[in-house]
Amino acid sequence: MKRITINKFIGLFCMPVLMGLGLGSCSESEIALKPLDESRYEVIGEQYGYFTDETGKQDFSLVEVRSGNSSSINIYLNATKKLDTASEIKLVYDTEVLERYNVSTDNAYEAFPQNAVFVDAGGGMTLLEGEQRSHSLNVSFTVVDGMTEGTTYVIPLKASVISGSLNLTENHQGYLIFVTVQKNLGDCDKGGCKVFTCIESNDTNPLNNLCFTLKSSGKYLFDGVILFSDNIVLDKETGTVHAGHNDNVMYLLNNREKYLKPLQDRGMKVILGIMADHTHASVANLSEETARAFARELKIMCDTYQLDGVFYDDEWDKPENPIPPGFVKKSPEAAARLFYEVKKIMPDRLNIAYVLGNTRDFSSEVCYFMDESGTKRGPEYYVDYAYIDYGHDGVVDQDMSDNYPGLDPTRWGMYSQEFARGYWAFDTELEKIKAQNAVNFVFAYDPFRESFSTPVKGKTQVQQLELMARILFEDEAVYDNKPYRKDW
Known part of the structure; x- marks a missing residue:
């Protein structure tokens, strides 16, 4: 150069x-996923879980949406090793996850309004026996009145194990979706x-x-x-x-x-x-x-x-x-x-x-x-x-x-x-x-x-x-x- x-x-x-306002946008089109090299995350003994989005982003996703519009993102449950038995977890909206993140990173992100967020299947996800990755869970959201253009909001999700042998460490019990609300002037x-x-x-x-x-x-x-x-x-x-x-x-x-x-x-x-x-x-x-x-x-x-x-x-x-x-x-x-x-x-x-x-x-x-x-x-x-x-x-x-x-x-x-x-x-x-x-x-x-x-x-x-x-x-x-x- x-x-x-x-x-x-x-x-x-x-x-x-x-506050920083720019985020990476996620495509709404179908993406052909390439499996991650999960061997680097394998833990001997217990089986630990973590979450990713369609592009393999772990623990958080980056999205933008125009004023008055809706969008969605797919989340996957992953395991550090193949499960001995099937495990079921549940993801729910929980602002405590965002509060802890803001404190630990010295940020002050606002939560995306809970009434404008819909988690498919009641937030339930199942990781089958012998698998290391679940089917996707769709999270959809809509920009509602009162939200400020140019502001980044966060959808905080917290996971809990309902059944099975999968373990979630404290750091991987939450998932954050950063959403920037953009003015609708035409887009790319x-x-x-x-x-x-x-x-x-x-x-x-x-x-x-x-x-x-x-x-x-x-x-x-x-x-x-x-x-x-x-x-x-x-x-x-x-x-x-x-x-x-x-x-x-x-x-x-x-x-x-x-x-x-x-x-x-x-x-x-x-x-x-x-x-x-x-x-x-x-x-x-x-x-x-x-x-x-x-x-x-x-x-x-x-x-x-x-x-x-x-x-x-x-x-x-x-x-x-x-x-x-x-x-x-x-x-x-x-x-x-x-x-x-x-x-x-x-x-x-x-x-x-x-x-x-x-x-x-x-x-x-x-x-x-x-x-x-x-x-x-x-x-x-x-x-x-x-x-x-x-x-x-x-x-x-x-x-x-x-x-x-x-x-x-x-x-x-x-x-x-x-x-x-x-x-x-x-x-x-x-x-x-x-x-x-x-x-x-x-x-x-x-x-x-x-x-x-x-x-x-x-x-x-x-x-x-x-x-x-x-x-x-x-x-x-x-x-x-x-x-x-x-x-x-």
Whole structure:
């Protein structure tokens, strides 16, 4: 990727902390599930249970719904080993689960109104003898009068064992569904595949994500934008790291009402890119304590600017020898630790990995971390999307099964494209993305780049976006001819 120079950074601990509003949306379409590597969760002796959603998210789910609309989600009961006898559990609405979560994470989420939540089958779920996964339990919900647009509410569910040998630890007796209520201005929720743009914030206006819609459905073509890129700034006097800002990124954040909120109002995610700044500090060499402190800074940023998540790029660092205090040798383990610490305190926001360098492979046992309940947490817990590099670095046939065990194929960022230099995805590659409802990341989309209308390597940006709309969404791309110049 192109380099963006850091010009300014802010003492973030002086900023007011606001509640984070952005959540990952769940598709309403049928998803082909890939079994998790449950062997990593097996406990010798007793059989323990835990809950996941359709995409394998454990203990919590992320959903958004428009004002006046309804939505639903399927939940599954899983076991750490095959059951000796059938077990029956019951899930019920219980605000105590949310109260405990708010206290433990220093948050203040409101509960989704109980009278607007319906749990199918009275909340009953059965895990049969010899099985490790139950049939789905549907939880549906409706936005009712009095709920505030732009606010995140939580549906708290508590489980109890009715019969059988399955055990539920205290940490796994609850399940939280984070629901963001969005204003109904039209949306990008097409179901199935998603398309994210990654823009050069120095010269591209993020509002250009509004320029393309689909003719038949009326949905927006793009599902989110990555602001590339913020930096990890090393303060050598204190040995600490901070989140710093490029002047252009700073301007967009300080003027989010104009440049970012219109995207979020239509359901698009706004993601902050993070990378090194030609110093020792990177996303892959922070010690455990430094990673935990930096995760808190990222949370302050996401809360303050109402961002929907973080994108991590392991490039442009300048290692020092000997290694300074607060740091470790660069490794996938250190990168995974940062992801894990961020996800622990921001479960309602997206963690997106750029599959390059030390974020190429999180399959090693050292990339699994033990939480407070004694459960191992791997990449399926702390990574939401894996953005495969244009050169497909280290990923065979775009298959992330070995690199990110347990990460559902719907969360693979396959056949990424670079629109400035003409790294286009072919028809057959787009068809593979379509086949598994995966994600496509596009770098350097911009109506003011020459490649928008002048062919590069035989194609223009417009032609490629038309092809993507046709294959991924079986629709026709419509360009409104109202592009947004950089005006700051």
